[in-house]
Amino acid sequence: MRISRKTVLILSLMIVAVLSLPLVSCEKSDIAEAPSGTAAPTQKPAVIELSFAHFFGPTHPAETKLVKEWSAKIEEETGGAVKITSYPGESLAKANDIYNSVVQGVADIGLSCFSYSPGRFPVLEAFELPGTVYLNSKSASMVAWEGIKALAPEEVKDTHLLMVIATGPGDLFTSTPINKLADLKGIEIRATGISAESLKYLEAIPVGMPQSETYEALSKNIVKGNLSPVEVLQGWKQAEVTKYITKTPFLYNTLFFVTMNKAKWDSLSSDLQDTITRVTEEFHKKTAAGLWDMQNEAALDYAIVEKKMTVIELTADEEQIWIARLEPLREKYLEKLKGLGIEIDPLATIESLADKYNEEYKDSE
Secondary structure, three states, rough: OOOOOOHHHHHHHHHHHHHHHHHHHHHHHHHHHOOOOOOOOOOOOOOOEEEEOOOOOOOOOOHHHHHHHHHHHHHOOOOOOOEEEOOOOOOOOOOHHHHHHHOOOOOOEEEEEEOOOOOOOHHHEEEEEEOOOOOOOOHEEEEHHHHHHHHHHHHHHOEEEEEEEOOOOOOOOOOOOOOOHHHOOOOOEEEHHHHHHHHHHHHOOOEEEOOHHHHHHHHOOOOOEEEEEEEHHOOOOHHHHHOOOEEOOOOOOOOEEEEEEEEHHOOOHHHHHHHHHHHHHHHHOHHHHHHHHHHHHHHHHHHHHHHOEEEEEEOHHHHHHHHHHHHHHHHHHHHHHHHHOOOOOOHHHHHHHHHHHHHOOOOHO
């Protein structure tokens, strides 16, 4: 039987139509069968990774008790949205460069001393001036943190300051005994910032360097001593290279910052910022503010019992001789601020807060 061209054409069109049906059917059923009101699946937000640079060693309490515990608490309280990785022992930035590294974004967060950047923080130098009495590190830390928030100096506004802690009282650790002011004359002593300036008034020779370099300098007799909190005798092993501890509670206080790159902070959601601020304030008061108190007691026992270091207490008359030599520093400091065009007087704020927190934490000695 002969099939006409018309029939062939009709059959061809039918075959094409049938073959097309599964494709059309699948496309329609994909849409029709989607549950009404169901949102499209969303991708889990990426974890915010932050680097934390500091100069303390991996076993130092500043790393184990401050950096690690604070970072873990931030991660927990943000539900894992923020993860902080520590880079101790100057592995990301040198001690003197850490603040700049945070400003430039080399490190997201940094911990170091303000005094490692001489001249950069003129207002904050007031907290390290000799003459203000701090009973312990917790009192000194609370004075510094509350004082800085009250004074709001421009010099720290290029980063987001998270917290400030202080060592509180510090002493002289030397290879030769220092019983009186005359014994200090011409002796090379490691110190930074205002502490170095104080030693000049006492006719010692200050040598600036971070703690990370001090052990070697002491062991090689490059310096004959160090002006620092007692914790360095154990935490930085300086009891191995010094013999005497001269108590100088009127002479020393050093401030440490924990600060964050400003652009990185501004990039966080307001919820994350609020959580980090809350956690940090709680952690500061509970743990960080008294960090040096915890270390100093253990270090003093270690230095005396295990390393047989000798403790020297200045007589009351001798102490007054030292203090009198240091008195002009405060006047000179205020004149320097005026010369820089800084009109605020931080000393009155500091003295008021020192009275408040020395009373509050007098039982923490």
